[in-house]
Amino acid sequence: METKKRVIITEKIDEEGIKVLQEALEADVCFNISREELLEKIHEYDALVVRSVTKVDEELLSRATNLKIVGRAGNGVDNIDLGAATQRGIIVANTPESNTMSAAELTIGMLLAQSRNIPQANTFLKSGKWDRSPFQGVELYNKTLGIVGLGRIGSLIATRMAAFGMKVIAYDPYIADERFERFKVEKIERLEDLLRTADFITVHTPKTKETFGMIGEKEIEIMKDGVRIANVARGGIINEKALMEGLKSGKIASAGLDVHEKEPCYGNPLFELDNVIVTPHIGADTKEAQENVGITVAQQIVNALKGEIVPNAVNLPAIHRDELMAIRPYIELLEKLGKIYYQLYQEPIEFVNIDYWGNIAAQDVEMITIAFIKGLLEPVVEDKVNYINAKLVAEQRGIRVEQQKIKEHYDGYMDFIEIKIRNKKGTFVLGGNLSSKRQGKLVKIQGYEVDVNPSDYMLFIQNMDVPGVIGNIGKILGQEHINVATMQVGRNAKGDMAMMVLNIDDEVNQETLRKIMDIENVLWAKGIKL
Numbered sequence: 166m167e168t169k170k171r172v173i174i175t176e177k178i179d180e181e182g183i184k185v186l187q188e189a190l191e192a193d194v195c196f197n198i199s200r201e202e203l204l205e206k207i208h209e210y211d212a213l214v215v216r217s218v219t220k221v222d223e224e225l226l227s228r229a230t231n232l233k234i235v236g237r238a239g240n241g242v243d244n245i246d247l248g249a250a251t252q253r254g255i256i257v258a259n260t261p262e263s264n265t266m267s268a269a270e271l272t273i274g275m276l277l278a279q280s281r282n283i284p285q286a287n288t289f290l291k292s293g294k295w296d297r298s299p300f301q302g303v304e305l306y307n308k309t310l311g312i313v314g315l316g317r318i319g320s321l322i323a324t325r326m327a328a329f330g331m332k333v334i335a336y337d338p339y340i341a342d343e344r345f346e347r348f349k350v351e352k353i354e355r356l357e358d359l360l361r362t363a364d365f366i367t368v369h370t371p372k373t374k375e376t377f378g379m380i381g382e383k384e385i386e387i388m389k390d391g392v393r394i395a396n397v398a399r400g401g402i403i404n405e406k407a408l409m410e411g412l413k414s415g416k417i418a419s420a421g422l423d424v425h426e427k428e429p430c431y432g433n434p435l436f437e438l439d440n441v442i443v444t445p446h447i448g449a450d451t452k453e454a455q456e457n458v459g460i461t462v463a464q465q466i467v468n469a470l471k472g473e474i475v476p477n478a479v480n481l482p483a484i485h486r487d488e489l490m491a492i493r494p495y496i497e498l499l500e501k502l503g504k505i506y507y508q509l510y511q512e513p514i515e516f517v518n519i520d521y522w523g524n525i526a527a528q529d530v531e532m533i534t535i536a537f538i539k540g541l542l543e544p545v546v547e548d549k550v551n552y553i554n555a556k557l558v559a560e561q562r563g564i565r566v567e568q569q570k571i572k573e574h575y576d577g578y579m580d581f582i583e584i585k586i587r588n589k590k591g592t593f594v595l596g597g598n599l600s601s602k603r604q605g606k607l608v609k610i611q612g613y614e615v616d617v618n619p620s621d622y623m624l625f626i627q628n629m630d631v632p633g634v635i636g637n638i639g640k641i642l643g644q645e646h647i648n649v650a651t652m653q654v655g656r657n658a659k660g661d662m663a664m665m666v667l668n669i670d671d672e673v674n675q676e677t678l679r680k681i682m683d684i685e686n687v688l689w690a691k692g693i694k695l
């Protein structure tokens with residue numbers, strides 16, 4: 166019986182998600198595992214499920230010798246060293262759509278709680294006192310809300326706060342104007358202009374080198390007096406020291422923080438200020454979000470371990486399931502075609518160029534290119550090469566990879582993929598497309614036209630196009646009990662050079678190849694395993 170693959174879950178995820186994992190895998194639920202214990206055990210696992218607390222860094226990954234996937238039950242992947250995971254071919258997959266509504270609603274809670282001092286008034290009354298005057302607030306109506314980062318969560322907040330009668334403005338230099346128009350948000354070109362005009366500011370960017378500390382002392386200085394700020398994105402996007410000063414001086418009326426520079430966070434001086442509302446990173450802690458997140462992360466783990474492509478892999482191009490189905494036969498074909506080159510030539514590659522012609526040019530072809538590079542490098546690279554690290558491994562070996570999309574049809578083909586592999590001595594060219602049954606075919610090799618479904622074992626032979634060669638090859642293969650499934654001969658002119666491509670049922674050994682090469686008018690012969 167095949168042993169089940171193993172997953173370790175180091176932070177609390179929903180029961181339903183755990184069930185999905187337990188049905189397909191051997192799942193170890195270790196919510197309270199220490200860092201030391203995890204470092205000790207991680208080599209035993211094929212998959213790891215984390216939330217935001219487990220640090221998946223170089224040290225952990227270097228010991229994770231069997232790990233294929235890290236599932237992030239949530240959105241932000243700032244606790245995971247993506248570079249180190251990619252280098253090792255480990256998929257990192259998150260669940261970006263699953264908790265956005267909950268995070269948006271908590272942010273709105275932070276804005277409302279600040280505008281009416283709800284937590285402070287609650288504590289006051291429960292301590293046995295009655296007084297209204299310390300809690301006079303402000304209305305949201307007619308105020309300006311400045312959103313930094315108009316992505317999934319920022320845009321949910323924009324539409325909801327517009328319903329409160331707020332004027333919504335946003336700064337996000339990385340999205341198209343169309344997105345601002347769609348959400349009826351005024352686009353602000355410079356962060357400082359948003360900071361100068363907003364009565365309420367909320368940040369919704371990822372934590373990156375660029376956004377960490379993007380709001381500091383200088384930025385707070387130019388804000389409106391009495392501004393109110395929310396951070397439900399990541400601690401440190403607003404510098405905590407500068408925030409503290411702003412809150413103490415009264416420049417900032419209040420802040421609502423779900424996230425903290427250091428988490429778990431204890432005894433932060435910000436927690437002592439009355440005008441600060443804090444929560445322990447609970448943005449995604451709703452029944453709905455946790456169910457969504459838990460089930461989604463579990464399904465991704467199970468699929469990835471079955472070898473299926475994971476739609477939310479953050480270290481792979483994002484691709485929708487329907488798009489993936491449309492290009493899947495090309496992915497399979499190009500991975501096979503990739504395996505041909507190094508079995509024919511030992512020449513180091515300088516450059517790979519893939520041209521996508523015709524209808525296929527309308528698709529997102531990045532995964533197809535990656536599949537080719539994976540196939541190309543897998544037979545010659547000692548380390549694991551997969552979809553995750555293929556391009557990185559190519560880059561590290563000095564292979565430049567480019568792709569072009571060309572809308573025109575190539576030579577009457579509806580779709581055509583042309584691959585050019587350049588080495589110091591010249592360029593090797595392959596062409597592929599799909600049959601009417603959507604089966605991948607090799608239709609061009611060097612200048613020769615063929616029509617071959619790549620099979621496990623193949624034979625490539627270059628010869629002069631003269632009588633007798635085909636018969637002699639057939640005779641030798643027959644003597645060696647190697648069955649020929651199909652044979653294609655591509656030639657450009659009668660009597661010229663020709664290329665033979667054979668699908669055979671078994672591997673040819675060196676002795677048989679030598680016999681074939683001894684046939685008069687055969688230039689070379691190579692057996693290939695795909």
Ligand SMILES: NC(=O)C1=CN([C@@H]2O[C@H](COP(=O)(O)OP(=O)(O)OC[C@H]3O[C@@H](n4cnc5c(N)ncnc54)[C@H](O)[C@@H]3O)[C@@H](O)[C@H]2O)C=CC1
Nearest residue numbers: 241268314315316317318337339369370371397398448449
């Ligand atoms: N508190 C919590 O429990 C939760 C927090 N989050 C966090 O919320 C944040 C936003 O999440 P999503 O909206 O799903 O992400 P998203 O990726 O959909 O949107 C982020 C937006 O920020 C923009 N951006 C990036 N760099 C920027 C910069 N320098 N200046 C301005 N805009 C910039 C991007 O263009 C993008 O539109 C993330 O940090 C995520 O980790 C998400 C879920 C729950």
Ligand SMILES: O=C(O)CCC(=O)C(=O)O
Nearest residue numbers: 216217238239240241449
């Ligand atoms: O609930 C969690 O694990 C953290 C949620 C979060 O911050 C995220 O999804 O980015």
